[in-house]
Amino acid sequence: MPQSAVQSPSANNTGIGTETPSSATSTPPESQFTSSVSPSKPSQKSRQQQRKRTQGLDYGSLEALFTQEQTKPSTDTSSAPPSSPWYILTTANLLAFHKEKLIGELWTYLATSLHQNRHLPKVDEANDDDVMEEEKRLLLLTARRIREACLKASTLVGFPRAINALFSLTSAIERTHPSLSAILSSDTSLRAHVGPSEKYTRGMSFFSQIYKQHTARVLAAMDATSGGDLTHFAINCIYGELLSETSLLDGLETGLLEFVCCLADGCGPQAKG
Template sequence: MALTNEFFQQLEAQFPNTVNGPWFVYAGLVFQANDRMELIGSLWRYVKSTTPKAEDQIVKARKLREALLKASVLVGFPKGINACTALRKALLADSPEIEKELDKDSSLRQHLSRSEKDERGQAFFSKIYAQHTDRVLQNMSVASGGDLSEFAISSVYGDLMAEESRLDAKETGLLEFLACYATGGSVWAQAKGHMYGSHNLGNGKAEIQGAINLCNDIEEKLGIQINRTPAENWTWLAKAEKW
C-alpha cells in the first residue's frame, strides 16, 4: 500500500514542534517493527520533500538510521539490518548526495572501552528505571544466570542506547517505549516500564500520547492487528494522560 503525503502529514501532526521534532523516527520504527521496510523509503521521500536545506536532510537521515539501529535490539536484529538497508537503498535512489555523506561515517561506538560502556550503560539504565534499577537488574540476572543484566548494561545500554550524538536520551527513551507498544502481546510489562522510563527522561503527555497515536494510525491505515489483550494489562497507559 502506498502512503500519501496527506497521511504522513497526519502522522507528523501527532507531535508538538513538528518543524524540528523527530516524528519520522517513530514512524520508521513502526514500519520496521511490522516488517514494512518498503515504507521506510516512502517515509524518507516525504521527509526530504519537506526539508529544504541539504544540511538538515543529512541530520534527519542520520537520526532515522540511528533510530532503526537502536530499535533493532527491541524488535529484532534481522529487522534492524533490513530497515537500515531499506533506508540506504532509498537514499541511493532519491538522495545520492546525502548517502555519499553518510557513507563517510565511521562507527560512533568502535573506540569505546569496556569500562566506558559499563559506566555510561549503568548511568543511562539508572535514568530510565530510577529507584527500580537494582530490582530490574536483579530480576534479569536471576532469570539468565547473570547474562541478561550484563548484556543490558554493557551492550544494550552502554554500547547502543547511551550514544546521544544523533538521538538523545529523551528521543531514545520514547523510541524504546514505542518499540514495546508496537510489539504488543507479552511485552506489555516492558512497554509499561519504558513508558515510565521515557517520562523519567523528559517525555510528557504530548510526546507519549503522540507516539501512541502515530502507531495506532499506522496500524489502522495498514490493517495491522496487534494483540493488546487482555485490556487490563494495558490500563497503565491512562497514566500518561495526567503528565
C-alpha cells in the same frame, strides 16, 4: 402374457429406483445461480480498493498529529524537521509492525517536505551557496537520525528488521540524493572508540534513568533468570554501547523509541520502565 398385462412404470406410477439424475434432482432456476455468484464481484472489487488505500501511509497526517501534541513548539524553524521526534517514533513503529520497507518512503517524504517547507531552490536553480549548504546539512542530519533510530530499535524489534530498514533507507537516498549517499557511506562508527569501562558506566547510568526506582529489582530479576549474562549483555552492550549514545537521538527520544517498540510489539510490561 397378454400385452395389456405389462404396464410401464409411467403408467402405474411405480417407477421407484428408475429415476435418472436429471429427473430425480430438481434444477434451480437460472436466477438462483446468478444471485449466488454476483455478490462476490463487488466484494472482490471492495478488497482491491481496500488494498490500494492501505498501500501507503499518510505521513503528512502523522506529522500534523505530533505537531498538534507539542506543548512547547520550537521557535527555531530552520531545524524543526530534523529535531522533531515524529519521524523517529514513526520509524520505530514501522519496524515493530514489520513494515521496515516503508522507511524509504518516509525518507522521500521528509526530503520533499524539507525542500518545500524551507522554500529552498532546487540544485539546478540555486545561486546561493549558503542555502544549498543548509539544505544539505539538514538532509544529512535527518538521514543520520533515521539510521540511528533503526539501529537503536534493532535490539527491541529484531536485527533482521533493522537490516531491511537500513537497506530501504540507503536505496531511497541513492535514488533521491546520490551525492548525500556517498557522504553517508563514508561515516565512521559513533561507538567504536568506547572502551569496556566506559560502556559499563554509561550503560548503568542510562539503565537507571530508564527504570528509575525499579532499577535494582529489574537487575536482580535479570540476574536470577539468566545466570548474570542478561544483565552483563544489557548493561554493557544494549545500554552501554548502543542506547546511551545520544549525539543524534537524545535520552528522551531514545526512551520514547524504546516505549513505542515495546508497546507496538505487544510487550507492554517491558514498556513501563
